Amino acid sequence: MDKLFVTINSILAQRDVTFEIIITNDGKDEWDANTIQQYLQKKNFHNFTITSLDENKGTTWNCWNGLMHCKGMYVKILSPGDYLNGDEVLRNWLDNIEENNAVVSFSDCIHYQYKNGKVIPISVRMNPQTINQYYSGEWSYNYLVFNDLVTGACSLVETLTLVFYINEILDKVKYAEDNVYRMMAFNEEKACYYNKDAILYEHGTGISTQKSNVWGEKLLRDWNATDKILLSWECKNTRLYDNYKRVVELKNIQSGVDRKFRRFLVDGYVEYTIRNKLCPRMSMLNIDDLYIEEIHKGINN
Numbered sequence: 001m002d003k004l005f006v007t008i009n010s011i012l013a014q015r016d017v018t019f020e021i022i023i024t025n026d027g028k029d030e031w032d033a034n035t036i037q038q039y040l041q042k043k044n045f046h047n048f049t050i051t052s053l054d055e056n057k058g059t060t061w062n063c064w065n066g067l068m069h070c071k072g073m074y075v076k077i078l079s080p081g082d083y084l085n086g087d088e089v090l091r092n093w094l095d096n097i098e099e100n101n102a103v104v105s106f107s108d109c110i111h112y113q114y115k116n117g118k119v120i121p122i123s124v125r126m127n128p129q130t131i132n133q134y135y136s137g138e139w140s141y142n143y144l145v146f147n148d149l150v151t152g153a154c155s156l157v158e159t160l161t162l163v164f165y166i167n168e169i170l171d172k173v174k175y176a177e178d179n180v181y182r183m184m185a186f187n188e189e190k191a192c193y194y195n196k197d198a199i200l201y202e203h204g205t206g207i208s209t210q211k212s213n214v215w216g217e218k219l220l221r222d223w224n225a226t227d228k229i230l231l232s233w234e235c236k237n238t239r240l241y242d243n244y245k246r247v248v249e250l251k252n253i254q255s256g257v258d259r260k261f262r263r264f265l266v267d268g269y270v271e272y273t274i275r276n277k278l279c280p281r282m283s284m285l286n287i288d289d290l291y292i293e294e295i296h297k298g299i300n301n
Helices: 002-012 033-042 059-067 089-099 132-136 139-145 159-169 177-186 213-231 238-250 256-263 269-278 289-295
Strands: 021-025 048-052 104-115 118-121 155-158 191-202
Touching: 002 021, 002 033, 002 289, 021 033, 021 059, 033 048, 048 059, 059 159, 059 177, 089 104, 089 155, 089 191, 132 139, 132 191, 139 177, 139 238, 155 159, 159 177, 159 213, 177 213, 213 238
Parallel strands: 021 048, 104 191
Antiparallel strands: 104 118, 104 155
């Protein structure tokens, strides 16, 4: 619960922007809506909604439930332990998506871990590895074909667009709701990049960064379910579709040697792989200690 309050504090710290807070529980028993309500009221913030599913149906349904209560044009999804990085980040991020007339804007993040109650940044390979294609309007190919994905917490999305794609995966993709961005890539939705460390991302606690065979299998099922949906859709970009389909088919090849050879047939694979092995993007280590101290005030970790 403490991390949830720090996340809330990072939202309440935002300046020069109007927002609502939707807090949704996925059906877990350890849910104390009254404590959360009292906390927000104590902070003199009243534009909030607290909602909960009757049973745990997974992350995708939890996101859908929250979206059904959203009134704003854009939505920023955060999990407890992930924080907005700075008191002007939301205002600047909104300016970025509006100036680019995009339906989704992605950002960088600082990965961190708690050590002895203190936020310690760590250096890891960034997601995505290449961002130039966001400025040229050709983000879809790298995202979908090379799986050059964005960290799930690093997205700001047009609400109605996210509702559409979440509806497409309900009861098909249970936990990895960020597969919706692969679907947006498939449809070549307009995306842009906010090239700032907009998020403080707790590394190793989410289902995507913790090393667990059980969760790995669940995420793989969600990934394959998304592939099945996409391969049933029409795609106007022949190069994108043909190479994406080629990548999906690689998973069915038993021979590791054959699979590696066929990977070289994917258009752009060699150039992409060499560039990212020689010059990988790594997450930054600079953090604002005063800001972090401020959003942790009165909260025990």
